[in-house]
Amino acid sequence: MEGLHLEYYLVVSAIMFFAGVYGFITRRNLLAVLISIELILNSVDINFALFNRFLFPGQLEGFFFTLFAIGVSACEAAVAIAIIINIYRNIRNIQVKNLQQLKD
Amino acid sequence: MDYSNFIYLKEELSLIAVIVILLLYDIFGSKKSLNYFQPVACLLVGVHLLLTCCPARAALAIFGDTPVADQVNAGVYPLLSGMYNLYPLGSIVKSILAIGTLIVFLQARNWLEGERTIIRRGEFYLITLFTLLGMYFMIAAGNFLLFYLGLELASIPMATLVAFDKFRDRSAEAGAKYILTAIFASGLSLYGISLIYGTTGTLYFTDIPAALTGSALQVMAFVFFFTGLAFKLSLVPFHQWTPDVYEGAPTSVTAYLSVISKGAAAFVLMVILGKVFGPLVEQWQAILFWVIIATITVANLFALRQQNMKRFFAYSSISQAGYIMLGVISGSTLGMASLVYYVLVYMFSNLAAFGVISIIEHRSGKETIDDYNGLYSTNPRLSVVMMIALFSLAGIPPFAGFFSKFFVFAAAVEEGYYWLVFIALLNTVISLYYYLRVVKSMFINKNESAIAGFRSDGYTRLGLVACSAGILLLGLLSVVYGEIHHYSLGW
Amino acid sequence: MNFLSLFVLVPVLMMGGLFLAKTLKQIRVVAATGASLLLALAVGLVFAYLGERAAGNTAEMLFTAKSLWYAPLHIYYSVGVDGISVAMLLLSAIIVFTGVFASWSMGFLEKEFFLWFCLLSTGVFGFFISIDLFTMFMYYEIALIPMYLLIGVWGSGRKEYAAMKLTLMLMAGSALLLLGILGIYFLSGESSMNLLELARAYIPAETQYWLFPLVFVGFGVLGALFPFHTWSPDGHASAPTAVSMLHAGVLMKLGGYGCFRVAIFLMPEAANELAWIFIILTGISVVYGAYSAIVQTDLKYINAYSSVSHCGLVLFAILMLNQTAMNGAILQMLSHGLMTALFFALIGMIYGRTHTRDIRELGGLMKVMPFLGVCYVIAGLASLGLPGLSGFVAEMKIFVGSFMHADTFHRVFTLVACTSIVITAVYILRVVGKILYGTVADEHHLTLSDANWYERTSTIVLILAIAGIGLAPLWLSDMIDGSLLPIIQNVKL
């Protein structure tokens, strides 16, 4: 515990965050994109837990926030997957590049 | 805290009651009785609206709790240990949103009664009301947690609404784009909130300002947080989803998205900027300054050459968001009042326009500007409603849009934003150009094969009449603005 | 209720009446009744005003009334008139009246036409009775937007382009204006939108320096200030008759009136300091418009450029900041309003018969339609400043007044502006000679008829007004003079 400062964890979460962003931007499959988003959300969860644990140990706000955020991200994933399935049903494909009917 | 305090939550509770009733109705109602779903939904929302509009003071007086009533009247009254804020202006905004929702419901009939959606019509009303509830929470939030939950409640169901026409791949594409961008934006926003929590140690709105130091990290946190709301408001550069989603989504949903969702976000943004990020005022004003310029200008430039009506209105609504932000940037009482008023007027105008677009789309399947050529000769009333709406959006007197624009400009000028207002004003000229394009196609252009004349159903007409009345009267009757301004004092 | 508000109420009621009207006859009855009522009101107002003044009422504005409208911004619905607004109201009423008769037989969509026409009149009348900046601005914009549809739907030629250009340019002008008004409101320290209260307040000089151009250019666009005048030729050329009449006759006056009521009245120091820039611009307008008119071949273009020249003279005179010139400017507004309306009415009537406005295709019309021909000559003579018609009075006031300016620069520019009277003669006579005299250019024209009763009504009323001002200008000029004093005093501070 002593060896691991807050900063290390923060670095991890930041890396997760940007990995998620990177994934979102580069992956071609909608599901992979969705997974990348989960990475982002999880990095945030880590952040909340960390701050609560390290900086404001007397509170529970951060932990609660984490819990709620996890719940919400589950909902988001569910809705997103439902829509992706719908897309698959319509165009038999879930490649991001096929989502380009709407532009200009 | 005793249970009588629940009366303060009358907006949310009554909405939840409505939702529950409708849910049960949808589940257990017979197939025949479901034909009356729309009137019932409208009626219930109407009842809810009455409750919302009924001032907290009066409601409290019934329960004999006058001291609290006075306190509420004077300003913010925290409830649930500060998690929930009760303040009159919030109630006003909520009732505005409820009115908008009601009009959207009125106008949804044509679409929902179609063969592919008729079995799912109940869902539309329910999901819409859920998002409305989310917005209520956002508005009432006194803590980032509630705010976040409200935000998500307002945006996740929205994605299902966008993708509601599940057999149209455009609708699905729009839904996917919406949900993924929304999650991404809320991810950024959450990241920002986490950093704020990290640097201040609290999530309560009232405690944060004291702990803000203006450090680089906090500024970054703020910007990330801001992204989430800017996304909902579709401010440039967070706007790119808007045209695609607006075009792809069912028209009623687009209307809802462009007005209610945006209005709530604008109000909440202003409240949070003022209440929570007050110490960072210089930073956020600088940010808004450029964001507003970019928003109005870019959106106008894009709108210039749009052909699809819905897409066109998407860009129009982006630029309108820029004007709304003029109220936010001022940060003053005048700004707040003007913002709320602007949202109200904008709501009526945009809903009128979308009402017309919607009914034309469902009666004729046409939705490009050129299709509207010669509309006046076949459907004069619809054309006039559309024209009024467009003029109001462009800010032409005697329609209400003129007044709302004037007030946001006044608010910004009061704080010395002369250049900003100047640029915004020049942009109104561009916007006038493209609004007039539509007017031109309806009134001036000749068309052999104009959209055939038809008679719209009673609900739609009621909705359109309500919108037109709003557009015509809101400006001339100063009492509306006066009330809003009165309750905006000190927010 | 204050009876000035009737000026706004009557057009609104007319709109209601038109809305209910079913047949063409009913529409005409409503329009004619309303317009006559307005004219009667305006004439009554003139008498009431003169009566009050004769009775020794020296208040700056008469018949004032105000009621709070938007408290947070201190916006009142406040009305009041002085001699200048009375004169402008009379002008507007005359033009509206004659405009109704000039558009007696539009041929299609009469109801809509008159509805928009009434909305336009509402704006115009409202503008002149207002003494609150906000309502003034509101009415100003109300008057602008109907133009788009009036030109776009009922116009001719490149009407869509012209309508769009006109609307956008005027709106751009009003954008500047809005900023200026907000600036005045917030920087005067008075927290008032009332013109009279603002005039007593002191706007810091350095603020005036940037507010003045905003307001002046904002109104100036409508007053066809060079180089923002280009909406005018195209717009006028494409507009239907009554709209050209109302637009050139009254709407362009809104610009001059506004420059004068708002820009100069409220910001006298900047007016003194910055006038020279605008004097150059307006001086250019005057000469430039006249020269441009010489080579045009479309009747309406000729008249439109002539309007640029004449309206330039209005702004030019206003900037001289002395009583005589300003008085001349107001008279010029009246005079130009009447004669240009007459011109447009006649051009409309000629066009309605010959279906061309190209002077190369017209000729010898005097023989075919003597009444219209004579009226056209009278309009032309008024335009080139024949004594006994209104143009002379106004121009002489302007020239004498401007020349009295102590500064050589102003006097030199006055002389430059004077030269326009020669150029005016050139293009007016060119047109008259071309279209009215000579041999009939087109044999089909020989079968054309002279003016109808409604056309005669319209032109005769205008000619009477023109001659009335031209023959007995003293009462009018005195009425205006009395109201100029506050402005002059403000400028001299």
Add this chain to the structure above:
Amino acid sequence: MEYTLLIVLLPLLSFLFLGLAGKGLKPRVAGYIGTIVLAIAAGLSYITAWHYFTTAKVDGVFEKWTPLNFRWLNFTEHLHIDLGILLDPIAVMMLVVITTVSLMVHLYSLGYMHGERGFQRYYAFLSLFSFSMLGLVVATNIFQMYIFWELVGVSSYLLIGFYYTKPEAVAASKKAFIVTRFADLGFLIGILLLSFYTGTFSFERLTSGDTSLFAGAEGLSFMGCSVMSWALALIFMGGAGKSAMFPLHVWLPDAMEGPTPVSALIHAATMVVAGVYLVARLFPVYYLEAPDVLVLIAIVGAVTSLYAAIVACVQTDIKRVLAFSTISQIGFMMVGLGVSGLEGHEGLGYMASMFHLFTHAMFKALLFLGAGAIIHAVHSNEMTRMGGLWKHLPITHLTFLVACLAIAGIPPFSGFFSKDEILAATFHFNPVLGAVMSFTAGLTAFYMFRLYYRIFWNKATHHDHAPHEAPGSMTVPLIFLAAVTLVAGFIPFGKFVTSDSADYIIHLDWVVATISVAIAVIAIGLATLFYRKESSIPDRLATTFRGLHAAASQRFYLDEVYLFITKKIIFNGISRPVAWFDHHVVDGTMNGFATLSQRLSGSIRGFQSGQLQQYVMVILLGALLITVLVVFI
């Protein structure tokens, strides 16, 4: 004296009545109304003259009477346009001249214009003209004069263009109006300058000799001339325009396109001398404040006079000859004014000039009316279509001859007296100028008799039907005017109209008189030699002086110069470029904004690519960029 108002007002009423109701009247009735009204006005003028000249003399000096003066328009407290009636010797004289000639013309037109389309309109215009001209001469102030000056110009415009279906007439009317308008610009600027420095328009104050009035302009000068000189020179420019002084005379010959009686009234007897009248009106001001301008006036007058006389020698259109002769004679009047002094005997030029104005009005009107009768008879203006008419038109012939003798300066016809005095004054002023004027007088005699012979003698041309004498309504005016021409020379003019309103005893300068009569006789002799019978001398002379002849018959190419200025410089050189500039640069800029926005809109459309991941990237980059900007800037 209030009835003098009627003199002015009656023609106005007549104009309004004929103008508004004329269409419903029979042509003849309209003519009678106009004529009767004018007759009343003429009668009133004579009464006025008699009344004035018998009672206005106080201490040997004619007083100025102002029976009527009211404020018409305010400029400032002390600067205002009044309308009123000012009676002084010249005004009264002009009233008589104008009403007389106008009456004659009205009468004459009954016959001459008989059966013309627009007969009523014609009489309405004549009334309008009479009104304007009368208003002009009785003006109490310079601005009133300017007002009526413009009105006169318009009536002239309307009457020249009376035959509006004839393109030449339309062009001539346009030209007349525009050229005089241009001159009026000078007049107006002159008024502006004058009133700016003196603070008044009133003739009474301006000519009172009170030099303190001009103190404001003291010491101010522009380009070497004092401000007052400029002002007065510019005012003279107005007069020069109306009085067809070189080089602003170009409109007058063309103005002959109007009906001949109109030429007689407006373009010979009355309107064209308005410039002379203007200078005479302001004479004290000219004399005291800007003597240099008077010299200018004399020179302009002399040049005009000589130029017009030369051109007149080669014209073949009889009305043009008369037109140039008019120009030349007005030149004489101008010279008379230019060389005149103010007080007592110095004022000979002034008196002579006014006298000449009076006599010239009569005999020139006579000439024009005579020419009208001739044209009426042969239906042509060209000398070549005439000849040998004396036996067909006996009355016309005789009266014409009287007029020719008068203009040639043969005693005892009126022209002799007036012209001789001008010559005397000129010689007194400057012998060279006097010589030039004498030469011009000789030319006058020459071209008038050229005209006379070519019309009435020379080779008779064949006519389809024999020319016959004009009806009574036309010959009566001729006889009347001839009678006036015969006796007018004996009017003791110096008793009535002088520069200082005091008596002036005329005594003939015998030397000058002898010389000028001798010159005139020689000139008439030459003309007789050349033109009495058909002769080849003129042709031979024309070939000998080919250049001069060609130049003179082309009026020394002045019209071409004007055409060049208007067509090439103003129309093509200024207006077209201005219109081009307006259309392409000013308008182009505005359109450019529109195009620019459209272009910009087009160029950024790829930004909205429809790609989800790009949207997200933009969001992220936007957020980062904003952070960076806010944190580091």
